[in-house]
Amino acid sequence: MKIGIVCYPTYGGSGVVATELGLGLAKKGHQIHFITYGRPARLQSFQENIFYHEVNAEDYPLFEYPPYDTALASKLVDVVKYEGLDLLHVHYAIPHAAVAYMAKKILLADGKYIPVVTTLHGTDITLVGNNKSFAPVVSFSINKSDGVTAVSESLRKQTFDNFAIKKEIRVISNFIDFDRFKKVNKDHFKKAIAPNGEKILVHVSNFRKVKRVEDVIYVFEKVLKKIPSKLLLIGDGPERRKLEDLCRQIGLCDEIRFLGKQDAVEELLSVADLFIMPSANESFGLAALEAMACEVPVISSNAGGIPEVNIHGKTGYLSDIGDIASMAKYAIKILEDEDVLAEFRKNALEQAEKFDIKYVLPQYEKYYEYILETAVY
Numbered sequence: 001m002k003i004g005i006v007c008y009p010t011y012g013g014s015g016v017v018a019t020e021l022g023l024g025l026a027k028k029g030h031q032i033h034f035i036t037y038g039r040p041a042r043l044q045s046f047q048e049n050i051f052y053h054e055v056n057a058e059d060y061p062l063f064e065y066p067p068y069d070t071a072l073a074s075k076l077v078d079v080v081k082y083e084g085l086d087l088l089h090v091h092y093a094i095p096h097a098a099v100a101y102m103a104k105k106i107l108l109a110d111g112k113y114i115p116v117v118t119t120l121h122g123t124d125i126t127l128v129g130n131n132k133s134f135a136p137v138v139s140f141s142i143n144k145s146d147g148v149t150a151v152s153e154s155l156r157k158q159t160f161d162n163f164a165i166k167k168e169i170r171v172i173s174n175f176i177d178f179d180r181f182k183k184v185n186k187d188h189f190k191k192a193i194a195p196n197g198e199k200i201l202v203h204v205s206n207f208r209k210v211k212r213v214e215d216v217i218y219v220f221e222k223v224l225k226k227i228p229s230k231l232l233l234i235g236d237g238p239e240r241r242k243l244e245d246l247c248r249q250i251g252l253c254d255e256i257r258f259l260g261k262q263d264a265v266e267e268l269l270s271v272a273d274l275f276i277m278p279s280a281n282e283s284f285g286l287a288a289l290e291a292m293a294c295e296v297p298v299i300s301s302n303a304g305g306i307p308e309v310n311i312h313g314k315t316g317y318l319s320d321i322g323d324i325a326s327m328a329k330y331a332i333k334i335l336e337d338e339d340v341l342a343e344f345r346k347n348a349l350e351q352a353e354k355f356d357i358k359y360v361l362p363q364y365e366k367y368y369e370y371i372l373e374t375a376v377y
Contacts, residue, residue, distance in 0.1 A: 001368060002031045002084055004076070006100065007091040009038040010206075014121035016286065017151070017174050018091040019043050024177070024361050026050050035079055037068065044263075053079050069095050069102075076103035080114050087368055089117045090145075093125070094134060097141035115375040117368065118145040120169070122283025122304070125159050139163045147371040152305030155283040170367060173308070174284045175360035176352055181266045181293040183349075190271040193257070198228040199335050202272040202296070204265060204287045205279075207237025212301075214239075215278035215324055217246055217256065219299070222328035224255060227335050231256045232272070234265055269294035273341065274331055277306065280321050285309045292352040297344035299331050309355075315348040 003025065007018035019040040022032040026049035033051045034040060043052065057071040076099065079085060088103075090096035097118040107114055118141065125138070142148055142165055149172045150156040156169045194200055201220055205211040213233065220231040233243070233256065240258065247256050262268060269275070275291035277300040285306040288298045292309070298316035300306050301323075312318045317330035334344055 001086045001372075002033070003368070004033045004035055004079055004083075004085045004088045005091070006035050006072070006076070006088065006096045007040065009034075009036040009040040009043075014091045014119075014123075015040055017121070018089075018119075020175070020177055020357070021089075021361075021364065022050065023047060024357050025364070028361065028365075033079055033083055033085060035072070035075055037072075051083070069099050072096075072099045073102045073106070076100060077106050080107055081110070081112060085114060087115050087117065087372060089119065089368075091119045091121060092123075093118060093120060093138045093141045097145055098137055101141060101144045113375075115146040115371050116144075117147040117149065117371055118142060119172075120148065120150045120155055120159060120283075122151070122155055122281070125155060125162065125283070135163060139165060142169075143167050146375040147367060149367065151284045152308050154305040154308065158304075172360060172363045172367065173355060174286045174289065175355050175357040176289050176293045177357045178293060178353075181269070181290050181352075183295045184267065184270045186267050186270045189267065193232065193271065194230050196228065198230050199223075199273045200230050200232060200271055201274045201276055201331070202232045202234065202269060202291065203276045204234040204290075205237070205277075207235050207239045207243070209239060210280045211237075211239075212278045212280055212322070213243055214246055215322065215327070216276045217243065217250070217252070218324045219276055219278070219327045219331060220256070221250060221252060222324070223331050223335065224252070226332050229255070229335075232259055232268060233257065234259045234262050234268060236260050266290070266294060269296055272296045274299060274335060275316075276327070276331070277301065277310075278319075278321070278324075278327060279303055279306070282306050289352055289355055292348035295345040295349045297334055297341070297348050299327050299334075309351070311347070311351060314344075315351045316344060 005022045008015045026032045035053045037055045055072050055075045057068040090100045100116045148167050148169045151174045203216040247253050275296045275298045277288050282304045298310045300310050301321045302318040310316050319326035
């Protein structure tokens with residue numbers, strides 16, 4: 001199949017999943033065309049069967065902002081027409097599904113039909129979509145897609161609860177590529193970070209308010225009183241300055257490292273003892289799954305789809321959003337006993353293996369085939 005993939009080319013979960021999906025499909029012989037405004041973060045080298053088409057939204061004196069939607073629609077029409085695509089897979093309802101519908105109608109006027117599959121990742125439903133001004137567009141875009149998937153049962157339910165959806169939504173979960181995410185020997189990293197054998201706690205995110213990264217710091221503060229530890233904060237975003245100030249205020253700058261965005265995050269996860277995810281909302285919890293694949297147990301909130309990934313009392317523990325005391329108690333419970341930690345590590349890996357990309361890719365292939373067979377012109 002020739003498949004066009006539209007996504008945000010960022011470090012966020014949707015961009016990562018879309019890129020890894022495309023790479024995996026390309027390895028299986030499908031021709032994949034990424035159509036975005038920037039090269040996806042995990043698409044950094046030449047890959048067979050991978051093509052990249054950049055969307056350029058030029059400035060016009062008439063518009064306060066560059067007309068990205070129009071530029072994307074035009075690019076989609078061009079790529080579908082001249083590359084002979086069989087299907088478009090767009091990630092995020094707005095603007096991508098809405099723009100894909102426009103492109104589909106333009107192509108139909110030229111006698112070319114292109115089915116559109118939309119994958120919902122979370123923010124388009126739980127944050128952006130809940131804005132009443134966007135609701136009609138979200139509902140319309142989903143209902144006009146030829147196929148719709150969601151990355152968790154929780155997100156599927158939220159979509160039906162919040163919007164007037166008449167379309168079937170199929171759950172195809174996020175996944176992990178074990179060729180990349182697996183525990184490797186990085187003892188030299190560990191000695192550099194924790195020279196006296198301290199435990200290493202890790203958090204990875206885009207540092208937005210919804211991630212509640214300040215809770216990570218407060219949990220770490222409580223853990224540190226009981227267990228010698230270090231905290232690695234990986235990623236960047238709007239909350240970083242505030243978090244750095246918080247570390248200075250509570251006097252933990254020597255124990256906490258801000259590492260910024262990292263391409264090889266799996267190498268840092270390989271030296272971690274515990275992963276902290278206190279988010280106020282997560283449609284799935286991909287960062288937690290990546291940690292578990294590297295044999296790192298997870299302390300998390302019970303928000304959204306996280307309980308579908310992190311199993312309470314087995315791969316880690318779940319707490320209510322904002323319950324710092326509970327999260328710290330569970331973290332200490334795992335870290336203070338090496339046998340307990342070893343058991344949680346084993347369980348985390350076993351759970352992560354259920355989300356191996358080799359099980360998920362065939363689900364997408366079968367869904368594409370189904371859509372191509374059943375789409376109504």
